[in-house]
Amino acid sequence: MTAHVLSVIALPPSLREGLARHYRLHGGANQAPLDRGDPLLGQVQAVVTNGSTGFTGEQMDLLPRLRVICSMGAGTENIDVAAARARGIPVTHAPGANAATVADHAIGMALALARGYRPLTDRLAQGAAWTSLRALRPSLDQSRVGIIGMGRIGRLVAARAAACGADIAYYTPGAKPDAPGVYCGDPLELARRSDFLFACCPGGPRTRHLLNRDMFEALGPHGFVINVARGSVLKTDDLLQALRRGTLGGAGLDVLDEEPDPPAALLAELAAMENVLLTPHISGRSPAATQAQLDIMLESLADGLAGRPPRFAVPGPNAPA
Template identity: 50%
Template sequence: MPSSPELLILIPLADALVAQLRDNPTLPTVRYAPKGVNWTNDETHSVSIVLTNGSTGLTRAQMQAMPQLKLVSAFGAGVENVDLTAAKELGIAVTHAPGANNATVADHAMALMLAVSRGLHLLDAAVKSGGWESNRAALPTINGKRLGIVGLGNIGEQIARRAAAFDMEVAYHTRNVREHVPYLYCATPLELAARSDYLILACPGGPATRHLVNRYLLQALGPQAFLINIARGSVVDTAALIEALASKRIAGAALDVVDGEPAIPEAFRTLDNLLLTPHISGRSPEALQAQLKMFEENVMGLQSGHPLQHIVTS
């Protein structure tokens, strides 16, 4: 068992980012374990810092397996699977990286909306295989259409601003009305879906939003509308979505996140009105470096006794 403090990384990171962390002399010894560790023996006893994310999280039992743990840092804004109650009881600080990838996620949401409505995922392959003239049908455009956004936080607001440049009519749903925004508020997700040509999910994950998109909401969305999810896979009832896509009860869907990812349902492979990307909406060189900087600054703050930034609980 190593005697020096360790930084345990539980999420997949690019080799260059892991190398950057290893090369930082101010950080503890780095253990990169995106496939997990054995929590039942002594190999975690020297861990003082954990780098995770909202999807992977960290449980009470895992925290208790690391008696030297002082900081849990989420590499992103989400902390839905980090046991915040346990962290507070155990005196472990939890931080995250809000805002670091907002612009990148909003850009990706717009890209997904444009791509799925124009069928770009199908047209590229069709043209490359020689089908030029046979694939020039008229396709929907987002200009002037009605956009619904579930969750008008930092990312949702950036999506709304981008949509305004396309002359879209923007409405939103959140738990509470957002003051001083020029968008129509809908009291329920169902009401929002019923008036949307495109519905973008930009809300937090977790129990409160699990299967918020169910068969009733998809039915309200209707056969001319598209669903885009850059939130969490758990927000969508996958079985209901598959049925809605297969029966053409909605026009299409574009997902950057899938419940149970990285595994995807076999039925997804047969749906030509479904566009998938591998949970990369928040990944750009700029966003990753911003997240890394926030993390490194908090580690230095922890070591020097200075206040941590972007703290969730302590």
């Protein structure tokens, strides 16, 4: 009999269709709340979620036949991995499946912010004189790039930035001997020496609001921050104050602490700023990345439902970025 799989997150159409070819898929188009009275709960054997949405022990208790929990991406910060282990339920993720796409997105944001793609296009469309817009603008070439988090994504960002001629430095809780660039043991030190600061770290309590007022002041009025990690890593109120005062050069945000339903007023203010780029948490979404995630998820579901140890089981409470 085909297993019932419940997705509590919205899935890209190709991933949703791929899962539906193999399983009885429920949800996936929009978030599906768990209703205690729903007879489906007694049939669900697998759950699909992600690190942002997570899955709690209380939710697991609603699914008596649950055999495996699959995170669509690498992160698992809001999945109660300990509770799953206590119930004998493996939690899987997809490390590295979309890392290259995220790195591409991050570098694209940095270049677009520094070179002024958005404001220059808008002003030309508004009729500004061509010659009035040709002021010198910074670039990644000969710049100083700081990277918070030196996992798969951080290393790919470093490689792309270095190919553009940037000097690389990074911060993690401990130095990594095989990592590219110079190690900074203090995030503030990293911000002070950076023109571009990329957040590529896991979410969760250890990194919550790591990007805050002090970090923005250290970056300074010519510095740019790019967050492709988790919205929780950046303190939005502090960012707004820095942008309003002109004490930060600009920001590229693929994630927000308030997603997936950020306040309309917040979005409107950020979107009105010429030195801000916003994307709706799509840095990891591409045809190639989604196919890789589907392949990993299908393997993980098959292993978990068959009672085999999944190859992509999460090794600890928080998976690396």
